[in-house]
Amino acid sequence: MLHVVNGSIQSRMNALVQSATERFESRVAGKTRVVAHVGHCSLSAGADEIVRALRQQVDDDSTLIMAGCDGVCFAAPSVEVIKPDGSHTYHQNLTPETADLSSLTSFTANAGPEAASFLSSQVRVALSDCGSLEAESIDHYLANGGYSAWSEALQSTPESIIDHLKDSRLRGRGGAYFPAGIKWEAARNTRAETRYVVVNCEEGEPGLFKDRHLMEGVPHRIVEGALIAAYAIDSHQIIFYINAEANLSSQRITMAVEQATELGLIGGDVLGSGFDVQVEIRRGAGGYVCGDETTLLNTVEGYRREPRLRPPFPTEAGLWGQPTVINNAETLANVPYIMSHETDEFTSIGDGDDAGTKIISLSGSVKRPGLVEVPIGTTLRQVIYDIGGGIRGDRELTAIGVGGPSSGVFPPDMLDTPIKPGFLHDAGVMLGAGGVIAIDDSMDVFEVVRNLAQYNADESCGKCTPCREGTPRMVELLDEVVNRQASTDQLENLARLVNETSLCGLGQAAGNPILSGLHFFPDRFAGDQGAGK
């Protein structure tokens, strides 16, 4: 926890919190709150119709709160009803017909036991209050302690912030798990006239939806984390780099930035501290590779979407050649918590050196798909069975896709693997940004692997030879292997070649789906049945 030293900043902050709280309370006091979970995924399940129906029904005794989606995807569209006495009920899979205010408020029993069970085994730090906080209002966030870490940071020294972050052992949550404190320190220690903070919200890979939920549900938390990063590295410019398709995310982050700017939490002389900081929103240039941090920088500068050589690393020469910290949205969403808590409160979560939680984007054949934030060290079995409720219908789990197209597939006997940074298995399976896809016996593992391989070929930027030329050849070879026109050795050699020789993370992991497939499912890639089941 940072220790307050500047009374003037604190008193300004207190005044802000007080008036925000008053504004929020005046809207909701004595009323029944109907909290609608509106995110990009629940919208596709009809949340907009539910909101439209409810909006027509709210009366003097009730108020509609637009929150982000709470990550209980299987329950969408859903609302939570909170009565003035504090009792609350959860209503899932609503339709315009069942979205009837009087019947929703008359329920006394919790109508969503599945949701409760899905949520109760999670430890939510980054996602805490996601789904209950009003997504488009800074007042609710402030009233709930939001921006207090920012205010405290401004009263502290950058060095102590960085030390505190290093002590927390927070690692980057974008998939590379680089220690965040060391990254900040490196950027701060590089002499430069100006520095940048870039929030990587590209989240381009299939099966991943956590950053979008964070941006939609708790946009201010990411903004707050980014502000603290900027202060810590002496940067005055933050750039949010948001996936080109994530319109709702962009809209809510933009709104959050505007609101925080209006209240003086962003801009010149923040809270009278003398610190100036601006935030700019940029939309992604399209493509998985834009999530690679140097590719991202190229596209922000208007260059072709391809990776740069490292070194120099972005902390030495990043955006426009200046030291730049690029953090994933989830990483920054952890920062306010870390700054406002004692170190061991964070490090006690997780698994020793790998502190904290990880948000898993759980999808596929599980009964309860959604966002699962769990301590690092939690096993895949706990994620899929205890939280995800096991496999849907009467199907059997046949494989687990972990970590997206840059990673690979596990067989069911690897279910007790704990999630952790880096490789979960040296056959090319890693946690990555935390996508977990349960695959049941109605799907063919070969097709899953082929799909991932094709994805990598499609997303190759074309800069380096092994990735550009090798990834499509891998797809060709996969087909030849199952037709017994090529050997699995040839395939494995090519996958290893591409992994070992490519320039950026995409190519260096492009062989993983194949390597893990060959290792764990050898029968599916050769032998009499081939893939022909």
Added chain:
Amino acid sequence: MSVTLSVNGSQITVSDGSSVLDAINQSGTYISQLCKDPDMKPIGACRTCLVGIDGMRGFPASCSVPAAEGMVVETETDRARDLRRGVLELTISMFPDSDENTNGNHKELSIAAKHHGLDVSQWEGRPRQPVDVSNPVFDIAMDSCIMCGRCAQACQDGHQFIGAIDILGRGTEARIGTFMDRPLIESVCTTCGSCLASCPTGAIRVKNDPPETDRTVTTTCPYCGVGCGIQAKVDVNDNIIEILDDPDNQSSLGMLCVKGRFGFSFVNHPDRIKKPLIRKEGEFVEVDWDEALDYVVERLAEYRGDSFGTLASAKATNEDGFIQQKFARLVMGSNHIDHCTRLCHSPSVEAMLTSLGSGATSNSYIDYEEAGCLVIIGSDANSNHPVAASRMRRAVVERGAKLIIINPRRIDMCDYADLWLRPRPGTDVALLNAMAKVIVDEGLADSTFVSDRTEGYEEWWSTAQKYDLDYAEKITGVTADDIAEAARIYASPPFSGSCLIWGMGITQHTMGTANAHGLLNLALVAGQLGRPGSGISPLRGQNNVQGCGDSGCVPNSFPGYQPIGEESLAKFQQAWSNQPLPPDPGLVITEMVPAMDTGRIKAMYVTGENPLLSEPDLNHAEEMFKKLDFLVVQDIFMHETARIADVVLPATSFAEKDGTFTNSERRVQRVRKAVEPVGESKADWEIIRDVALRMSSRLGLELEHEFDYSHPSEIFDEMATLMPIIAGISYDRLEDEGGIQWPCPTPDHPGTRFLYESDFPRGPRAKFVGFDQGPVAAETPSARFPLILNTGRVLYHWHGGTITRRADNLLARSPELTVGMNPADGEKYGIADGEWIRVRSRRGDLEARTVYTERQRIGEIFVPFVKLQEHAANFLTNSALDPNSRIPEYKVCAVRVDSVGEDRGVTANRRPVATG
């Protein structure tokens, strides 16, 4: 600082900042490296320089790993070789044809494949995009391209700063292409060939494969004053087959433009004059050298003294120039010697001599790169000094220098400008005075510099202070805000200093000298002189126009700018056998021409110049030259002036002789003989030596020993003893060190990057010289001639075009004369885009093709002064002179345009390509 590391067991020491790849290359070990150009930053795309490094995971690309002390690098472990081989196999498999899908003739790729024992790829080839054949000089053949990215890097920011080609598309769709994926010829490509030079597989290649190289000769480009280093590749038949850039040249840093790289075929053009010619009964007759030389001596002997004039060549070497002025002064007893600078920078030289005491560029190209502000006025550097322009763009792109363009015409460099001022032609004096007034009024003047290092301020200020912004806005048409902003940026650049760079747009006016003084006053008042990143640069046109003046081919001073006077006369008489020398300054070329009319000048000896194309008002000039009793022309091609000569002597081109050129940044550089002289041609210095020797013996002057040279180095040695500015330079030093910038007074002096650090050649103080804005031009539009004609150059042609018309590649890129015209004028005068038209002035006419362009303001048209299909702008231009420097007003005259009714151009049936 250096680091030492182990490469395959050998200790290699490299300079700090080197990569592991640099260390491997230095060790002599071969390693494949397809995307790393020796002169450029690593790209990291080809993945064929992978090595093992102790303590590092996997096999990193050695190009992108900084060499570190104590590193242990292994290039030949089995795994590293296997990985490289695997990548090379994927690389080869990019070629579509399965027969090609082997280790064929793909230059660097083939060498790499062979080294890794790779003949045939296990992979089938894949489809590629069609070949882009649109450029007449070279093709981009994607079917041989490995997407290394070097060509794009060479074209883009960081190297040439052109940006015509880049990588388009993703994955296997990736390809080299242009903006909007149009054919190369329709892009901003300038055909500089940097892409071709960097291509490791021959995917970018000239239309006809050159034969095998026998030898390579490092020399200096013969085109503009930038002075780029070139390497001439010569085959066994003594033909230059290819020109490469010279990465070691300190002026060009491995860059070249289209003329330098592709404009060499003139050397062996069939039109070369191969034997001496004497006019007999009206016709030229080939004769042998003896007869020709005897005839020249016989005739010239009649005109010793005041009736003899000579023009030296700014294309020839310093040694050629020196011997020519020595011949004129010592043997012919005449100071009537001049060269083409009279037609380009004489106002600059005149003004600089008055204000500073020296007529040279004060700074170096590196000062452009280090400046915080560049002001480019009256210069289309992209067309005329392309490589210097690349270095200016580097300043803007890489260092954030402010760029101010002052030009009535929208030149390409405007794309990079922070501010573009577009004054009415001929109003520069008012503009520059107003800028100076802003600097003074706003307290931006460098008062220490003004008080300690200048004089004449008060007198100048009494003139300049009248030019307040509103007044200047009225005269120039530039808004007061823009004038003020330009002045502020120039006087207070964001960092470092400011450079003033100018060309013919300043000088070729009747106010030329006044314009140049306006610029110098600006530099003096802002103190932007005499320190790194600042200075004044009249960009020199000809390859050796600086050296031609240096070596004394001017009527008023001896070599090394030693003005003719008692002291210098004594010095040179003593050096040259105590023979009398003409004591009074001679005539400049623009005075010699009228003196032909009056009969004062009766004989002319013209070397490597074509006044009957470069003079203004050509019809009149031809009349004058025809009045001469005797005209000798010494050149490589039969041109307009040679055609009316009595004797034509065949000279060699730059490629066939030794010597030195001095470029725009005062760098003396070696010219080396690459091929044997064509036909019976001889180097200029040899011909003049032979004439001088024969003249001496014919007249009994006993001066034979003064011309007893057997090699240009002997001439240079004599120059060094007589010219303090190059006293420390010798051929040995040029061999060891490359070019050296004068002043270089002693053999241990490193040469001089910029002048005027502490004083000026005229003394401790530079002089302000004020001028008022005069009439904007001698000739202004009228009802009959309603348009203003502006002349200049195009990138693809050199001056009058005598050379570039004979360089196939350049002629192909720009085959006919074009008139740049604003579409609004086209509409007004009923001229369509692409239409063949006639342009007339009071003095003559020409035919050319119209190109609609917004570059020209309404009411102004532009014609380059190259002669194509017998049409040339100088038939139109006005011979009105600047009273101070005697330069003609090429930049402004009044013309009219009329449709011809039929298309007589060479591209009549082809799709026109805009080059203007």
